[in-house]
Amino acid sequence: MLELKVTDHLYRDPSAPVAERVRDLLARMTLTEKVGQVNQRMYGWDAYERTADGHRLTDAFRAEVATYDGMGALYGLQRADAWSGVGFADGITAADGARVADAVQRHVMENTRLGIPVLLVEEVPHGHQALDGTVLPVNLAVGATWDPELYEAASAAAGAELRARGGHVALVSALDLVRDPRWGRAEECFGEDPYLAARLTEALVRGMRTAGVAVVLKHFAGQGATIGGRNSAATELSARELHEIHLAAALAGVRAGAAGVMAAYNEFDGLPCVANRTLLTELLRDQWRFEGIVMADGCAVDRLVRLTGDPVSASALALNAGCDLSLWDACYPRLAEAVEQGLVAEQTLDTAVARVLALKFRLGLFDEPSSHAEAPGDQRSDPSELSERMARASITLLANDGGVLPIAPAPRRIAVLGPNADSIAQQIGDYTAPQRPGSHHVTVLDGIRSAAPPDTEVTYARGCELVGGDLSGVPEATAVAAAADIAVLVLGGSSARSGDTVFDSNGAAVVTSANPVDMTCGEGVDLADLRLPEGQLALMDAVAATGVPVVVVLVQGRPHAVPDLPGTAGAVLSAWYPGPWGGRAVADVLFGAAEPEGRLPVSVPRSAAQLPVFYNAKDHGYRGYVDQPATARYAFGHGLSYTTVGYAPPRLSRARVTPDDPALICRVSVRNTGERPVRETVQLYVRRLSGGASWPRIRELRGFARLELRPGEEADAVFEIDADTLGSVTRDLGLAVEPGELLVETGPSSDRTQGARLVIASSG
Known part of the structure; x- marks a missing residue:
C-alpha cells in the first residue's frame, strides 16, 4: 500500500466534494503540470522492462514523469500483442500485473511535487488485452446474442480482472455500426442497428461500473459510415443520418455513466471528430450535459497538422474543440506554447485538466493509491464460463434446409474440414493478447471430438488455406468427406495477427497485395469483395459433389456474402469469432445439446455489389437491381431454431x-x-x-x-x-x-x- 503525502491541502481531504478538491488542486498547478495531465503520449510497454528479479521501471518512463512533474495517463501498461511486441517472454502476466501497476503509481506519486496519481488506461476490446486476460467473443458475436443481461455480467467479470491487475480505465469499442461490411473493423461493432447497439452499450457501462472501472467508449462518432468500408476514410454523413443512426449508442452510454468517449478518426462536416466543436462541445457537453473526458484516438491530433500547418496550432484546435486527453501524439506536449502564443486560453486548458482530475478523484486514486483493488460487490463470476456462454448464445442458425441439424442419429464417421476447423488464433478475433501455451482452449475440431458419441469416428483434413486459390489439399479433404456420413465444413475469415504483420503508426494492420498475410478482417483489413476466398469456395463445391450431407460453420468477423447454398449445404451456422472456448459451444449446437439462439445483428449480403443492404434504409420503394435482388441473403434479426x-x-x-x-x-x-x-x-x-x-x-x-x-x-x-x-x-x-x-x-x-x-x- 502506498503512503499518502500528509498535507493540509484541501485536495487531500477525502471528505471534501470532488469539485472543491479539483478546484484546490488546479489552483496549485503550474502550466507545465497542467499540460502533463492532458497528455497520454507514452506506450505503457515502454515504461518497464523485465529482469531476472521481475520488472523494473525504465529510464524513459522516469524521464517522462519528470518532464511534466507528473503524468496524466499511461496507455497500455499491460497490453500484449504483435504490434506492441509483448509476449510471455517479456510481458506482464496476471501474477505480476498489480505489482507493476503499484510500482508505476508509487513512482509518480512519490516523485512529483503534488503527488497526482496516474490513470492506467487499458484496451478491453473483448476482454482485457493482456497476458492471461480472459478473451470474450467479439462484439459482433455479442450483438448476435441479443442478450444485454449476459453481456453485462461478462463485462463486470472482465472489469474485475482489469481492476485486480491495477487498471482504471477500459477502452471499449461500442459506438460504431456495421453500415458497410467491407470495413475490417466490423467485428468491433454490435451490429448495424442503433437500438440494439444502445442496449448493449448500456449493459457494457453498467457491468464495468459494477467492477469499479471507468469506461471510455469508442468511437465518437459515425466511424462505421466511412465511404466504401475503408478504414479511417471520409464519411458523407448528414446531420440527420448522424442523429438517427450513429448517436443512439453514445447517448445511451453517456446516460448509463460512461466516464469518457474517444473522438473518432473520421470527419464530420469537413472536420475530423477530434477537432469538431459541434460534436465534442455543443452536442456532447451543452446538449447532453456530459461531464466526463474526451480522449483522442491514437495520433489523431497529429493528423490535424495538415489543417493547421504546425503542431502547436493543431494542439490548440483539438483542445478548443473539446478534446481533454491525447493519445500518443506529438502535438499536445506543446500545449504550453499554444497558451503562451494566445492560440488557446489557459482557462480552456484548466477545464480539460479539471475533467481528468475529477475522474481520478471519482476513482478514488488519491485516497486509495494502491492500484490493486477488489471490485465492489460480488465479482466472483468465472470469466471463461461467461465467455463460453456468450459464444453459445451467439451461434446463429442461418439455414437448415436439409434438416441435417442437429446431428442425429449418431453417425459412424464425421468429417471435419476447412481452414478454420482447428485454429484458436482464427476464432478469437483482432486485438487479442498471445494465448498461454498449453491453455485449455477448444477449437471446433476439439469440440466435435469431445461431443461426438464414443463410437463415432471424427476425421479431419484442412482442405485449403484461409486465403488464396491453392487447391492442392482439396482432393484429400474430398476423400475424407466421401468416406463420412456427414461433413462439417468450417470456413470464414481471420483477424489473427502475427510477427510477420506490418503495422501502421496507430497499430492498424497494413495488408496489401504487396504485403499479403492470412488476415481477412481486423483494423486495416478492408475487403472490396465479400465472397469467401477462392480456395474455400472450391473446397465447398468439391465436398458437396460427393453427395455427403454438408454443414457449413462460418467463423468470421464480418458477414461474408455467402452463395446460394441449396444443393450445396444442408445447414449453415454463423459462429462469428466465438472466443477460446467457442469450439465447444459450436459442437453443443451441432449435436443438439444446446439450441441455436443467436439472431443476426447485421444483414448478410448476397454480394458486395448490392451494398448497402442494411435493413433500416430509407423507404423509397426501390425495386432492386436487374441482375440480382436488392434484399439481403439473410435479413437483420434472422435466426432459426430446431423447432417451429x-x-x-x-x-x-x-x-x-x-x-x-x-x-x-x-x-x-x-x-x-x-x-x-x-x-x-x-x-x-x-x-x-x-x-x-x-x-x-x-x-x-x-x-x-x-x-x-x-x-x-x-x-x-x-x-x-x-x-x-x-x-x-x-x-x-x-x-x-x-x-x-x-x-x-x-x-x-x-x-x-x-x-x-x-x-x-x-x-x-
Whole structure:
C-alpha cells in the first residue's frame, strides 16, 4: 500500500466534494503540470522492462514523469500483442500485473511535487488485452446474442480482472455500426442497428461500473459510415443520418455513466471528430450535459497538422474543440506554447485538466493509491464460463434446409474440414493478447471430438488455406468427406495477427497485395469483395459433389456474402469469432445439446455489389437491381431454431395516442409449434406510414424480448411502448413523438413481421 503525502491541502481531504478538491488542486498547478495531465503520449510497454528479479521501471518512463512533474495517463501498461511486441517472454502476466501497476503509481506519486496519481488506461476490446486476460467473443458475436443481461455480467467479470491487475480505465469499442461490411473493423461493432447497439452499450457501462472501472467508449462518432468500408476514410454523413443512426449508442452510454468517449478518426462536416466543436462541445457537453473526458484516438491530433500547418496550432484546435486527453501524439506536449502564443486560453486548458482530475478523484486514486483493488460487490463470476456462454448464445442458425441439424442419429464417421476447423488464433478475433501455451482452449475440431458419441469416428483434413486459390489439399479433404456420413465444413475469415504483420503508426494492420498475410478482417483489413476466398469456395463445391450431407460453420468477423447454398449445404451456422472456448459451444449446437439462439445483428449480403443492404434504409420503394435482388441473403434479426414457432398479429391496448400521451401496451402471442424447446427472440419494429419531419425508414427496431417455450407452449411477449419507442428525429435534430400513422410490427426477424396500425393524433 502506498503512503499518502500528509498535507493540509484541501485536495487531500477525502471528505471534501470532488469539485472543491479539483478546484484546490488546479489552483496549485503550474502550466507545465497542467499540460502533463492532458497528455497520454507514452506506450505503457515502454515504461518497464523485465529482469531476472521481475520488472523494473525504465529510464524513459522516469524521464517522462519528470518532464511534466507528473503524468496524466499511461496507455497500455499491460497490453500484449504483435504490434506492441509483448509476449510471455517479456510481458506482464496476471501474477505480476498489480505489482507493476503499484510500482508505476508509487513512482509518480512519490516523485512529483503534488503527488497526482496516474490513470492506467487499458484496451478491453473483448476482454482485457493482456497476458492471461480472459478473451470474450467479439462484439459482433455479442450483438448476435441479443442478450444485454449476459453481456453485462461478462463485462463486470472482465472489469474485475482489469481492476485486480491495477487498471482504471477500459477502452471499449461500442459506438460504431456495421453500415458497410467491407470495413475490417466490423467485428468491433454490435451490429448495424442503433437500438440494439444502445442496449448493449448500456449493459457494457453498467457491468464495468459494477467492477469499479471507468469506461471510455469508442468511437465518437459515425466511424462505421466511412465511404466504401475503408478504414479511417471520409464519411458523407448528414446531420440527420448522424442523429438517427450513429448517436443512439453514445447517448445511451453517456446516460448509463460512461466516464469518457474517444473522438473518432473520421470527419464530420469537413472536420475530423477530434477537432469538431459541434460534436465534442455543443452536442456532447451543452446538449447532453456530459461531464466526463474526451480522449483522442491514437495520433489523431497529429493528423490535424495538415489543417493547421504546425503542431502547436493543431494542439490548440483539438483542445478548443473539446478534446481533454491525447493519445500518443506529438502535438499536445506543446500545449504550453499554444497558451503562451494566445492560440488557446489557459482557462480552456484548466477545464480539460479539471475533467481528468475529477475522474481520478471519482476513482478514488488519491485516497486509495494502491492500484490493486477488489471490485465492489460480488465479482466472483468465472470469466471463461461467461465467455463460453456468450459464444453459445451467439451461434446463429442461418439455414437448415436439409434438416441435417442437429446431428442425429449418431453417425459412424464425421468429417471435419476447412481452414478454420482447428485454429484458436482464427476464432478469437483482432486485438487479442498471445494465448498461454498449453491453455485449455477448444477449437471446433476439439469440440466435435469431445461431443461426438464414443463410437463415432471424427476425421479431419484442412482442405485449403484461409486465403488464396491453392487447391492442392482439396482432393484429400474430398476423400475424407466421401468416406463420412456427414461433413462439417468450417470456413470464414481471420483477424489473427502475427510477427510477420506490418503495422501502421496507430497499430492498424497494413495488408496489401504487396504485403499479403492470412488476415481477412481486423483494423486495416478492408475487403472490396465479400465472397469467401477462392480456395474455400472450391473446397465447398468439391465436398458437396460427393453427395455427403454438408454443414457449413462460418467463423468470421464480418458477414461474408455467402452463395446460394441449396444443393450445396444442408445447414449453415454463423459462429462469428466465438472466443477460446467457442469450439465447444459450436459442437453443443451441432449435436443438439444446446439450441441455436443467436439472431443476426447485421444483414448478410448476397454480394458486395448490392451494398448497402442494411435493413433500416430509407423507404423509397426501390425495386432492386436487374441482375440480382436488392434484399439481403439473410435479413437483420434472422435466426432459426430446431423447432417451429408461430406468431399471431400484434395487439395494441390503444389504436390512437397523442404526442403528450403516447403510452400503450403491445402484446403478441407466440407458440412453439414444434417438438423441441426454444428461446425465442421476439422483435418489435416501428414503421412510419405517414407524417413525420423527414422521409421514413423501412422499419426501425424499437424493442425485443425473450420467451422460453416448451413444445406446444404459447405465451405473450409484452412491450411497453412510450415516447422513446415512438420518438423520431425532428427538423431541429431533437427527439419527439410526431403526429402521423405508424405500423407497430412484431416478428422473428426484420423481414417477417406483422403489424397493427397506430394513429398519433395532434395533441391540439
